[in-house]
Amino acid sequence: MTVSSFLPRFIGLFKIKQLLQFLTVLSYVAFCLTTAKLFAGPAKRQAAPRPENIPRSEIIEPDAFRLLIGPKPNFTVTPQSKTPLGIKKPPYGTAWSQLVSGSTLGDEIKAAMPRLQKMVATKTYFESHIDDAVDEFRMLSVYFEIISEFDKEGEVRSSWKKNAVGYRDHFQQSAHRCERAGGKPYVTAGTSVGDLENLIRGEPNDFSSGEEKDFVWSQLCDRSLLMQRLKTANAKLTSGTASETTFLESTDQLFHASEIIACFGELLVQPKFVDWDDVDYKGFSYNMKEMAMEAKTAIVEGNYDLARKAAKSISQACSACHADFR
Numbered sequence: 001m002t003v004s005s006f007l008p009r010f011i012g013l014f015k016i017k018q019l020l021q022f023l024t025v026l027s028y029v030a031f032c033l034t035t036a037k038l039f040a041g042p043a044k045r046q047a048a049p050r051p052e053n054i055p056r057s058e059i060i061e062p063d064a065f066r067l068l069i070g071p072k073p074n075f076t077v078t079p080q081s082k083t084p085l086g087i088k089k090p091p092y093g094t095a096w097s098q099l100v101s102g103s104t105l106g107d108e109i110k111a112a113m114p115r116l117q118k119m120v121a122t123k124t125y126f127e128s129h130i131d132d133a134v135d136e137f138r139m140l141s142v143y144f145e146i147i148s149e150f151d152k153e154g155e156v157r158s159s160w161k162k163n164a165v166g167y168r169d170h171f172q173q174s175a176h177r178c179e180r181a182g183g184k185p186y187v188t189a190g191t192s193v194g195d196l197e198n199l200i201r202g203e204p205n206d207f208s209s210g211e212e213k214d215f216v217w218s219q220l221c222d223r224s225l226l227m228q229r230l231k232t233a234n235a236k237l238t239s240g241t242a243s244e245t246t247f248l249e250s251t252d253q254l255f256h257a258s259e260i261i262a263c264f265g266e267l268l269v270q271p272k273f274v275d276w277d278d279v280d281y282k283g284f285s286y287n288m289k290e291m292a293m294e295a296k297t298a299i300v301e302g303n304y305d306l307a308r309k310a311a312k313s314i315s316q317a318c319s320a321c322h323a324d325f326r
Contacts, residue, residue: 093266095151099289100263102155104256105143110200112136116193123186130178133189137175138221139229140196144168145220146263159204166207170195172220217270226264226273230318233260237295238315241308251299254307258296261314265289284321288314 116136119129126133147156148164160167174192178185195205236257240250247254265288268276275281295310297303 093269094289096146096149096263096266097152097155099266099293100146100259102147102150102152102157104259104263105147105150105156106160107256108260109140109143109196112140113193113196113200116189116196120186120190120193126186126189130185130189133185134175134178135221135225135228137171137178137189137192138225140171141168141175141220142217142226142267144171145215145217159202160199163199163204163206163208166205167195167199168220170205170207216272217267218272223268223274226267230261230264230268233257233264234314234318237261237311241304241311244304247304247307248302251302255296255299258292258299258310262289262292262296265292281321284317288317288321291317 116133119126119133119136144160144164144167147160148168150156150161171192174188177183177188198205234257237254239246240254240257241247265285267273268285269282270276291310291313295307295314298306298310
């Protein structure tokens, strides 16, 4: 190979080598710039232009307040309550609709009917279960008083809400007449059971007397009766959260039980019940109510662990309360 033929080829190889070196350097510089951007802090924002420096334009308005209509808002005024419409705060404690649903109250009332029907099936059976009938009538009066105070529109039947006070007094009187010596308790109970059947069928009676007397919760029943129903609901919640399988199979019943516990936690501290104004007693009732509301939320969300934990806390609150109050 002659020098004249080798020289052009050498020059060509030299140029290719230079090009490769240049590309390598260029790639390295690009990599460094990208890395620097990633680790650099946020760029400093320019200060907003002052109104007097904004150029005059038909699009840009230097004084936005000039376009507003009406007086400027007074932000020192306390905002209005955000409570949804239809929710009324009761004179004391937590609103009933936050503790128990209208469907749970309705189910409690409907569940009493077959038990009472069995009690009045024969006079002999009734006479051996008269105390149970009295308890049923007293619990019905409690539920109808809650319905009369219920704070959420449309949650309970309108006919039940309208006649709730009348039925409250009616079943309270039925319980009293069944207890009174010398009366006709079997006839009274049979008539009251028929009245309950008519109500559930959608044929309410008007028991209102036209006079609204001062109401006290303790006149409807003793605390011991509330405790009996509470004990049943607590047992249901405890057994229903014993395993995840049982929990998932009985969410409806557990939801009902948690609402009863929350509702009765509020009932136990109503005026004139035993110990209703004791600070420690109120604390136990409040804890039980709050745990029941947590259990209800967990049941709705399908959270087994949280529901089991809340159920355990409810039982502990009951045991602690029973250790000091009986």
